[in-house]
Amino acid sequence: MSYALVLLCGGLSTRMGTNKAFLPFGEYTLIEYQIRRFRPYFEKIYLSVPEMNSFWAALSAKLDCTAIPDRVEKIGPLGGLYSCLSTVTDELLFFTPVDAPFTDAAAAVSLCQMLKQGIKSDTEKYACVLLHPTRGMQPLSAVYTKSCLPVIENMILEENYRLRRLLISEHTIISDILVPQEHFYNMNDMPSYYHALQMLAEKQPALFPPDFVPQSKQTIPYISFSAKSGTGKTTYLEKLVACLKERGLRIALIKHDAHGFELDQPGKDSYRLRKAGVDTMVLSGPDQTARLETHTAGEPSLNQLISSVEHADLILIEGYKFGPQPKIQLLRKGYSETPVGNQEQTIAYVSDFPYDAAPSELPVFDLNKPQDLAEYLVSCFGLK
DSSP states (O other): OOEEEEEEOOOOOTTTSSOGGGSEETTEEHHHHHHHHHTTTOSOEEEEESSOOHHHHHHHHHTTOEEEEOSSOSSTHHHHHHHHHTTOOOSEEEEEETTOTTOOHHHHHHHHHHHHHHTTSSSOOOEEEEEETTTEEEEEEEEEEGGGHHHHHHHHHTTOOOGGGGOOGGGEEEOOOOOOGGGGOOOOSHHHHHHHHHHHHHHOGGGSOTTOOOGGGTSOOEEEEEOOTTSOHHHHHHHHHHHHHHTTOOEEEEEOOTTOOOOSOTTSHHHHHHHHTOSEEEEEOSSOEEEEEOOSSSOOOHHHHHHHOOSOSEEEEEOOTTSSSOEEEEEBTTTBOSOOSOGGGEEEEEESSOOOOTTTTOOEEETTOHHHHHHHHHHHTTOO
């Protein structure tokens, strides 16, 4: 029973700002790096692409792969599964995103072998998946057979594109193979890309010049929280910060107040001196230091504020919901049940009700379990 690899290359890369597949990764582009490392394990490699054009035709020929265009457009990874399973003659296909540079290739082969054995059982199996310790079944680190096509076709007809719907328990094998945490690492934005470069440099230093210093060493990872006013962002962040502090992390917070604010109180010496015309005030005491500046050239940008932060492992941002930074959307039943602001950069949702994030397949965390999001952020940004 033959098996092959599918690299999913059809993502829009909106959070990255450029096509991830062609980012430099060591000596090669990311897509070239992926193919080179999987080639010893898979004789045939397919590229799942949005459309067939001269560019993809030339590239797939150069890489000795076969490009398969989406037969149904803009339905996310499910479209790639459907197009590839309905096109190739191989019985088993292992799917992995092109932006998952540390997927364990040997584990991928083991999943194929496990599913091959499972097909012979009384209850036919058509999928074999790995289980993430906190996020559950991982449908994009899995192997599938053609026998799941009828289920996919029904999902498309129903316009339900969530991959986990495909993993019906009686037809799915949950593998007990142990893989390193980095197996599930995805490069969703530039900070995670820079961190991946650092991980690669530690694994394969020969791929980089001796003086290589990735930007991840210079840029503190950051994440913004967006919600309708009154949803409870600050209350939730209090609990999340406590969970992150339990892990020994240094946390910085940038909070935007569109209406302005006064930090020092009327009548205090610092207040009187600032009102007298002092442009920069530094307040220092045994336990804390504060710096107050009067803006003479307008409010600083979020990027300027982020770059000014030092001695922190993670920056949490409250507000700036229309900015381009990666965001987590907070939702509350009966008050704010839909995302706000610029949603293209959303990487996850936090909700106190069952929120359907289809077709994005982004994770949804329980508002009452901040420790789960803390674990996700630690994993996402490679924090220790």
